[in-house]
Amino acid sequence: METLVPLMVAVPLGVGFAIVAIAHIRGVSRLVGACCVAGVLACLVMALVLLGGGTVHVYVGGWGPQRTLGIGMVCDGLAKLMLVTINLVALASVVFATAYMRRFTRVWLFYALFSLMTAAMNGVVLAGDLFNLFVFLEVAAIASYALVAFGCEAEELEAAFKYAVLGTVGSAFVLMGVAVLYALTGQLNMAKVAALLPKVGLSGPGVLLGAGALMAGLALKAAMVPFHAWLPDAHPSAPAPISAMLSGVLIKASGVYALARVVFNVLGGGSHYATILIVLGGVSMLVGVLLAVGQWDFKRLLAYHSISQMGYVLLALGVGAQVAGAGGDAGIASLCVFGGLYHLFNHATFKSLLFLSSGSIEQQTGTRQLKELGGLARRMPVTSFGCRVGALSIAGVPPFNGFFSKLIIIVAVALAGRPVLAALAALVALVTLLSFVKVQRYALEGEPVAMAAGAREAPVAMGSALVVLAIVCLLSGVAMVPLWHYLFEPAGAALLGGVGKVLSVTGVSP
Amino acid sequence: MGIAIYVLAFAVLLVGLYAVIAKKNLIKVILGVAILDYALNLLLVLVGYRTGGTAPILSRGESPAALAATAVDPLPQALVLTSIVIGLGITALLVAMALRLHEKYGTFDVEAMRKLRG
Numbered sequence: 001m002e003t004l005v006p007l008m009v010a011v012p013l014g015v016g017f018a019i020v021a022i023a024h025i026r027g028v029s030r031l032v033g034a035c036c037v038a039g040v041l042a043c044l045v046m047a048l049v050l051l052g053g054g055t056v057h058v059y060v061g062g063w064g065p066q067r068t069l070g071i072g073m074v075c076d077g078l079a080k081l082m083l084v085t086i087n088l089v090a091l092a093s094v095v096f097a098t099a100y101m102r103r104f105t106r107v108w109l110f111y112a113l114f115s116l117m118t119a120a121m122n123g124v125v126l127a128g129d130l131f132n133l134f135v136f137l138e139v140a141a142i143a144s145y146a147l148v149a150f151g152c153e154a155e156e157l158e159a160a161f162k163y164a165v166l167g168t169v170g171s172a173f174v175l176m177g178v179a180v181l182y183a184l185t186g187q188l189n190m191a192k193v194a195a196l197l198p199k200v201g202l203s204g205p206g207v208l209l210g211a212g213a214l215m216a217g218l219a220l221k222a223a224m225v226p227f228h229a230w231l232p233d234a235h236p237s238a239p240a241p242i243s244a245m246l247s248g249v250l251i252k253a254s255g256v257y258a259l260a261r262v263v264f265n266v267l268g269g270g271s272h273y274a275t276i277l278i279v280l281g282g283v284s285m286l287v288g289v290l291l292a293v294g295q296w297d298f299k300r301l302l303a304y305h306s307i308s309q310m311g312y313v314l315l316a317l318g319v320g321a322q323v324a325g326a327g328g329d330a331g332i333a334s335l336c337v338f339g340g341l342y343h344l345f346n347h348a349t350f351k352s353l354l355f356l357s358s359g360s361i362e363q364q365t366g367t368r369q370l371k372e373l374g375g376l377a378r379r380m381p382v383t384s385f386g387c388r389v390g391a392l393s394i395a396g397v398p399p400f401n402g403f404f405s406k407l408i409i410i411v412a413v414a415l416a417g418r419p420v421l422a423a424l425a426a427l428v429a430l431v432t433l434l435s436f437v438k439v440q441r442y443a444l445e446g447e448p449v450a451m452a453a454g455a456r457e458a459p460v461a462m463g464s465a466l467v468v469l470a471i472v473c474l475l476s477g478v479a480m481v482p483l484w485h486y487l488f489e490p491a492g493a494a495l496l497g498g499v500g501k502v503l504s505v506t507g508v509s510p
Numbered sequence: 511m512g513i514a515i516y517v518l519a520f521a522v523l524l525v526g527l528y529a530v531i532a533k534k535n536l537i538k539v540i541l542g543v544a545i546l547d548y549a550l551n552l553l554l555v556l557v558g559y560r561t562g563g564t565a566p567i568l569s570r571g572e573s574p575a576a577l578a579a580t581a582v583d584p585l586p587q588a589l590v591l592t593s594i595v596i597g598l599g600i601t602a603l604l605v606a607m608a609l610r611l612h613e614k615y616g617t618f619d620v621e622a623m624r625k626l627r628g
Contacts, residue, residue, distance in 0.1 A: 069585060131589055138596045142603060149607055154614040158623050161607045165539055168600050169530060172546045175593060176523075176553065182586070183557040 001053040004046050005075050006060060008083060008122040009136075011046070015039030016115030023108030033098040036111040040090045040118060047083035050075055051486070055494075057128070072128030072189055077490025078341075082125035082257055084487070085345050088472070089248040089352045090118045096356050096465035097241040099458070100363060104239070110150060117143035117245065121253040129188040130178045130266070137174065137221065137254045141167045144250055148238045156237040163234035170220030170227070177214030180206060181266075194266045202270060211267050215276060218262065222255020224314065225284040228307050232291070235306065236299035236368075240359020243299060247306040248352035252344055256313055264495040269321040277318030282421060285311030289431045298358045298368040298443065301435065302351065305394060308428060309347045315421065316340030316409045317495070323416050324496050335412040337492040338484060343405035345487075346476060350393035350402055353469040357387040360458040360466065361443065370439065375448035379455045384444050386466030391440060393473045395433040401477035515556060523549035536608040536618040540601060547597035554590045558583030 016039075019032045050056070056075040063070025075083075094114060101107045120143060123136035145167065149160035182188055184206050185196040197207060216227075223231035235246050263273045288308030295301035320336030323329065360383040361376060362368045377384045393400035396407075406429050414422035448455075457463065476483060526549055529542025559582055566584035568577055608618065615622050 131592075135592060135596070138600075142596075142599055145600075145603055145607075149610075152610060154611070154623070157607050157611050157614065161536065161604065161611065164600065164604055164607065165530060165543060168543050168604075169527070169546065171596075172523075172526075172550055175550050179550065179554050179557050179586070179589075186583075188585075 001056050005058045012115045012119035016112045019112040032108040032111045044087040047087050073126045074128035076494040078494040079125045081491040085348045086249045092465045093241040093244045099461035113143045124253045147242045159233035159237035163230045166230040170217045173213045173217030177210045180210030218259040224280045225287045232303045235303040244352035244355040248348045271325045274318050274322035281311045281314030285428050289428050313340045313344045319416050332415050339408035339412045346401040346405045349472045350390045354390035364455045370442040373443040374446040377444040382463040389470040391436040395436045396429045519553045534620045540604045554586045558586035
């Protein structure tokens with residue numbers, strides 16, 4: 001187990017560099033795609049193996065737990081959940097990409113950057129110290145800036161430039177928060193910082209400055225309203241497999257996950273932080289869906305829904321933190337956190353499914369404007385199947401996974417004594433449903449419009465990625481109870497255990 | 511010294527943020543990002559600084575405890591090196607994208623680039 005944890009970062013990183021070398025060797029340069037698929041598959045297998053073990057701590061370079069310095073990696077329940085999510089979506093996206101990316105030149109660059117991004121996201125969720133978290137955030141971000149601009153068309157470059165500038169401002173705030181927390185505690189290890197912060201005074205001006213900077217930076221990375229301006233440009237502009245990765249996992253790994261980790265495990269989940277999470281989540285949920293309803297560009301519509309759905313996750317986590325922080329019913333707190341994390345996983349599956357099917361539609365018809373599409377259900381049965389399953393999941397129709405996670409969030413928030421927020425969540429779910437009825441109506445049903453008339457089914461590699469994700473969407477809804485037991489309960493416990501949990505499992509004494 | 515130097519770091523940070531938000535020229539925006547980076551590097555170095563401290567290099571025969579009592583904190587310096595490298599990578603990428611945009615539009619003016627709507 002201990003050797004697997006660094007390999008989660010090292011394998012895709014090595015594959016990324018190997019791809020660059022392979023691409024320049026005559027005769028084997030066609031193997032870059034297979035190489036990337038193999039690397040990501042190896043990561044998924046390792047993530048599943050790690051899932052079977054307990055919490056693992058690795059101190060890179062032989063720096064023991066008692067030292068101040070050194071790079072610590074922590075693989076606890078939450079990290080395992082994220083690893084499975086990231087590598088599952090990455091595998092589907094890269095298999096899809098082997099067919100989708102054929103129309104681009106220099107695809108080896110794509111695969112190399114893709115591997116780099118996967119490695120960095122694995123690193124983000126395994127990071128055990130704050131600076132290491134920042135470094136991996138940056139590696140993932142730089143790879144994603146380049147991937148958004150991959151097509152090198154004017155609008156892609158514009159979106160990537162905007163994304164890169166705002167992303168860098170976000171990172172700057174994260175670094176400022178890390179610097180302030182280091183100045184206060186003299187430590188970078190998350191567990192040690194968490195243990196020392198109460199001695200400094202949790203509501204002192206220094207801690208609030210550091211926490212505020214960290215949370216603002218991470219909220220920008222998570223594209224929470226009012227920090228969302230970059231997302232609706234950046235996510236649709238990328239090639240479809242990258243849109244699936246960005247919306248499916250990047251905003252979760254470097255935004256929501258990092259935010260949750262910092263708030264719960266470093267800052268101790270105080271009620272003022274919980275309130276910030278609730279406000280960010282609630283506003284994003286509502287504003288995101290209202291902006292999405294009016295969109296006619298399929299991918300842009302999906303991107304706005306990502307903001308809204310991530311709002312659900314933060315809302316549930318925030319209410320959970322508040323209940324736990326106020327010493328309320330532990331069952332309700334863990335139900336809230338379970339709802340949030342379950343929705344995070346579900347959103348990764350159905351949003352990547354929707355983005356991949358939008359890419360398949362765009363490739364076969366040459367457009368992603370809903371008004372120019374129509375009648376695709378008969379022309380592209382597999383893609384339409386994937387698109388339908390994704391739409392039913394995000395809209396919250398049983399028995400797909402989105403229904404269960406939204407139901408749990410709404411029930412848990414209501415039980416926590418927040419009926420207004422629960423009603424808001426239910427309202428947003430309804431608007432989401434309406435928005436996806438529109439997608440079904442215009443893209444899949446009706447008579448084929450000019451652009452869609454000649455459309456044929458997408459290649460097998462693309463279709464198979466869609467089918468696999470659609471099956472995951474169905475299974476993770478039906479098999480909620482075993483998943484809760486094996487995947488989400490340990491993840492929720494890692495968050496709700498808060499500071500004490502981290503300390504007891506790291507075995508460090510500050 | 512004292513608090514004034516922190517105020518300076520914060521002022522530099524605000525200058526960078528102002529350039530990123532208010533400037534319409536891509537190159538000036540990139541300069542703003544660079545200034546923002548420098549402000550944070552300055553802050554990081556200041557976090558480990560000690561007035562009148564020595565360089566954190568352990569010479570032969572010197573005890574680590576004695577060095578720790580007089581030297582500046584070396585950890586933020588290591589962090590700053592990493593941060594500078596990251597800043598370099600981002601600046602290079604931004605410049606490359608700005609040049610490509612210049613090829614498309616013939617200008618660095620953001621106002622002329624209107625393919626995307628908010």
